[in-house]
Amino acid sequence: MTDTLLSVAGIGKRYGGLHAVRNLSFDLQRGEILGLLGPNGAGKTTAFNMIAGFVAPDQGRIVLNGRDITGQRPWEVCAAGLARTFQLSKPFGGMSARENLVVGALVKSRDRKQSEALADELLDFLGMSALRDIDADNLTAFERRKIELGRALSTGPSLLLMDEVVAGATPQEAMVMVDLIRKVRTRGVTVLIIEHVMKVIMGLSDRVIVMHLGELIADGVPAEVVAQPNVLKAYFGEDYVEAGA
Numbered sequence: 001m002t003d004t005l006l007s008v009a010g011i012g013k014r015y016g017g018l019h020a021v022r023n024l025s026f027d028l029q030r031g032e033i034l035g036l037l038g039p040n041g042a043g044k045t046t047a048f049n050m051i052a053g054f055v056a057p058d059q060g061r062i063v064l065n066g067r068d069i070t071g072q073r074p075w076e077v078c079a080a081g082l083a084r085t086f087q088l089s090k091p092f093g094g095m096s097a098r099e100n101l102v103v104g105a106l107v108k109s110r111d112r113k114q115s116e117a118l119a120d121e122l123l124d125f126l127g128m129s130a131l132r133d134i135d136a137d138n139l140t141a142f143e144r145r146k147i148e149l150g151r152a153l154s155t156g157p158s159l160l161l162m163d164e165v166v167a168g169a170t171p172q173e174a175m176v177m178v179d180l181i182r183k184v185r186t187r188g189v190t191v192l193i194i195e196h197v198m199k200v201i202m203g204l205s206d207r208v209i210v211m212h213l214g215e216l217i218a219d220g221v222p223a224e225v226v227a228q229p230n231v232l233k234a235y236f237g238e239d240y241v242e243a244g245a
């Protein structure tokens with residue numbers, strides 16, 4: 001039996017003459033880790049922005065938890081159970097790591113004590129308890145990225161959208177992040193992750209979808225999808241596929 005958490009049906013977005021996303025449709029099952037792949041400029045971030053309410057689609061429909069969220073504002077989409085991280089992480093500076101998480105938790109609970117308890121639990125989850133009082137501005141780029149993940153989780157989402165989580169990370173940091181995302185699923189959170197780095201997404205995703213020039217070009221099991229000629233062509237160009245054939 002399938003249990004659809006997110007349904008994206010024919011969404012599109014144009015910027016002037018450019019179709020950033022064209023007629024994109026896919027479903028996400030509860031408990032799934034779905035990878036969204038595609039070369040730079042494919043339309044991945046624009047697709048995310050539409051799902052998260054940062055950009056209104058020109059057409060199509062987005063349903064989360066049985067609720068039509070098409071064209072809703074980010075805070076409404078957050079209240080419906082979606083949280084996201086950004087390609088460029090931006091925790092609140094001038095606030096400690098812990099305060100960043102407390103603020104997120106307060107969105108849902110309104111109870112200071114409860115929010116602090118959740119923040120502490122999340123710091124532990126992220127392996128950052130020792131850094132709880134450090135100002136977010138003074139954390140390393142990777143620590144800020146983890147705090148951003150924690151902040152997203154602090155809102156108690158059913159769906160987490162992550163955009164290029166290992167951008168700029170060292171290989172070791174990337175492995176830590178991959179482990180964390182696996183653990184996120186065990187918290188009952190479904191994950192949709194954009195990743196430009198194929199290797200990261202291959203070991204993590206149950207299923208991947210691939211975008212190219214605004215359109216969906218593949219949807220399936222990672223190992224099969226990355227062997228598809230149209231996917232190889234999108235990533236490496238025509239010559240690569242012909243030479244390899």
Ligand SMILES: Nc1ncnc2c1ncn2[C@@H]1O[C@H](COP(=O)(O)OP(=O)(O)O)[C@@H](O)[C@H]1O
Pocket residue numbers: 015018019020038039040041042043044045046047
């Ligand atoms: N706000 C915008 N205004 C104009 N063009 C945009 C805007 N956002 C994205 N684009 C264009 O849409 C296309 C898809 O961009 P994006 O969704 O960021 O791709 P990806 O995340 O896959 O790299 C690109 O050609 C990009 O330049």
Ligand SMILES: [Mg+2]
Pocket residue numbers: 044045046087
């Ligand atoms: Mg992007």
